[in-house]
Amino acid sequence: MxxxxxxxxxxxxxxxxxxxxxxxxxxxxxxxxxxxxxxxxxxxxxxxxxxxxxxxxxxxxxxxxxxxxxxxxxxxxxxxxxxxxxxxxxxxxxxxxxxxxRGKAPARLLEGIEKALEFGNNTGVDAEEFVEMAEWMAEEMADEMEDVEEGEIEVPFDVEGAEMLYVPNPREYTSNPAQFQTYLKFFRFTNTNWTLSSRVFDITNWGYYVGDRKFATQLVRNLVEEAERLKVKTLLSTECGHGFKILRKDAESWLGRKPEIEVISIVELAHRYLKEGRLPVKAGSVRETVTYHDPCNVGRKLGIYEEPRELIASVADNFVEVWPNRKYSICCGGGGSVKQNPQMGTKRLEHAQMKRDQILKTGADVVVTSCQSCLSQLGDLQERYEMPVKVKSLIEFLVEAIENGADDD
Ligand code: SF4
Ligand code: SF4
Structure with missing residues (x-):
């Protein structure tokens, strides 16, 4: 062989x-x-x-x-x-x-790996800046919420023994703070016992992107060991396809041992809460027609197909499938480092025209997905081709539905 x-x-x-x-x-x-x-x-x-x-x-x-x-x-x-x-x-x-x-990997990816190893994230934001940014995002969000007192929303950092260590995607504290605020709201609505780490705060793994097993393994080790150091029960991944897939599917063989903590995604947590009656959703609170894009890492590679659909169905009556879907879903074209690789420029949007057409064919008002690479790529696709559809992450969609459902009462 x-x-x-x-x-x-x-x-x-x-x-x-x-x-x-x-x-x-x-x-x-x-x-x-x-x-x-x-x-x-x-x-x-x-x-x-x-x-x-x-x-x-x-x-x-x-x-x-x-x-x-x-x-x-x-x-x-x-x-x-x-x-x-x-x-x-x-x-x-x-x-x-x-x-x-052979010295032919995109420099941007190599820089991201170096930063992730040094700062705990691929953007090079240091711990102090990260804490400040998270606190600022929480304050800004609280200012906009009517039912929140000043200082009521705090971001927990480095809490030993917390139930969950939440690991974000750097997009949440750089280009898309609204997404981070969405997760803050989710934790608040569901009364989740969670913490962030100020040492390791990046679910992505650019070592995997360049195929370097040593770097990829070191980045996974940093995450798992931080969760174990903080003695949390659960390492909670944000909506990030490849980062979560690596933790769930590859970490054990790469590390040569089973992590001592449970690894779940925030979508799985939401689904668990739904089953326990802990998610304050209201049936029918979303009247728009909704479709779902299966992220390749979450769907095809991990087999998580029904949980997102059940979560959508908990608030929306009108759901239509993109065709093909689930195991045969076509990639949105933004994963595998394509979005982060300047060499690919806007080609990734041209390559995604098949996905664009499949989404348009559903006639949906909203396309929901559960990976931030997909979210970003579909958002760019929507803008570039002026698609008459809103693009939302699954947790963002649920949080908005919860807020709107409460307003209707
Ligand atoms: S599906 Fe592709 S990779 Fe697999 S055997 Fe056929 S040609 Fe080879
Ligand atoms: S982009 Fe094409 S070649 Fe690459 S894994 Fe997907 S289907 Fe296969």
């Missing part, structure tokens, strides 16, 4: 593959993967099958210069039903690592 790391990563043991898909030589060249990739029109000279052939025939160096390995969102749709169990996420990750060892 010739494994991914032997074939692509020059036998670097730190890159060792834990997946059956590593036997890259077994590709049947059937082409099943080609028709499933949303990039096929954008790259007439490259596709998943051709990429595998390049590797099998030893043209790995050539692939280090290929834009395709950075345009690929590692969404995994192409190899979902591959008869030889090849896994494109794994193969592209190894090809990116190979490009990295």
């Amino acid at each position: 010739t494994t991914c790391e032997e074939q692509i990563a020059c036998g670097d043991s730190a890159q060792s593959s834990t997946q059956d898909s590593a036997n890259i030589q077994s590709c049947l060249t059937c082409g099943e993967c080609v028709s499933r990739c949303f990039l096929t029109d954008g790259y007439p000279d490259m596709n998943p099958r051709k990429l595998v052939r390049k590797v099998v025939t030893g043209k790995v160096e050539e692939m280090a210069d290929s834009e395709f390995i950075w345009a690929c969102t590692m969404c995994g749709r192409c190899t979902t039903d591959c008869r030889e169990n090849l896994d494109m996420e794994e193969i592209v990750g190894q090809l990116r690592y190979n490009a990295l060892t």
